[in-house]
Amino acid sequence: NAGxxxxxxxxxxxxxxxMTLQCAQDMNHxxxxxxxxxxxxxxxxxxxxxxxxxxxxxxxxNGYNVSRLNKxxxxxxxxxxxxxxxxxxxxxxxxxxxxxxxxxxxxxxxGTRLTVL
Amino acid sequence: AQTVTQSxxxxxxxxxxxxxxxxxxxxxxxxYYLFWYKQPPSRQMILVIRQEAYKQQxxxxxxxxxxxxxxxxxxxxxxxxxxxxDAAMYFCAYxxxxxxxxxxxxxxxxxxxxxx
Numbered sequence: 414n415a416g417x418x419x420x421x422x423x424x425x426x427x428x429x430x431x432m433t434l435q436c437a438q439d440m441n442h443x444x445x446x447x448x449x450x451x452x453x454x455x456x457x458x459x460x461x462x463x464x465x466x467x468x469x470x471x472x473x474x475n476g477y478n479v480s481r482l483n484k485x486x487x488x489x490x491x492x493x494x495x496x497x498x499x500x501x502x503x504x505x506x507x508x509x510x511x512x513x514x515x516x517x518x519x520x521x522x523x524g525t526r527l528t529v530l
Numbered sequence: 531a532q533t534v535t536q537s538x539x540x541x542x543x544x545x546x547x548x549x550x551x552x553x554x555x556x557x558x559x560x561x562y563y564l565f566w567y568k569q570p571p572s573r574q575m576i577l578v579i580r581q582e583a584y585k586q587q588x589x590x591x592x593x594x595x596x597x598x599x600x601x602x603x604x605x606x607x608x609x610x611x612x613x614x615x616d617a618a619m620y621f622c623a624y625x626x627x628x629x630x631x632x633x634x635x636x637x638x639x640x641x642x643x644x645x646x
Contacts, residue, residue, distance in 0.1 A: 453638055456636040
């Protein structure tokens, strides 16, 4: 049981290049999330997918697109990378079932360190 | 939007001693959930402990416990018998009880150093 996995672990891009960050979970969770972590700013939500087939914007969606490929996989795409997108990116998943008194704890992947030159 | 504040960017503790990390939050909701996550140098975010606001009893997990003061909107983490492996960045997080998928708010973190 691997939990949440992310690839790649490290990536260096030049300005204007594109790339896709991959995320997969094996916990049969309904909801998945993409965050970015910058020094002194904690984690900020980029996009989330409440359930398979749905995606919604979070706090900082500009410059990103997502795809919920199936229940297990949720990818984040940078179409034209910019230096401001240099960050550590985390994928997370949660059960996401709406029921009374559900904490809906999020479980995180190991992160991807992205540098845009 | 709710805000989560961690006013201590850095803390240190002697090995085997006790340390308390502070967290306050701002909300108009009466029902919500609070979490502490640990992020070691490996960068993985690891759940430490969680608290449901409707429960008056403070959550505990082995050496980790919380002091939840709902009226003061305070949620501190106490680490007892600190170990070298506790050295990490600790994040406080808030989640609304109304599930919409983006209702998770994180503080800016407290970096904990454990001194041998």
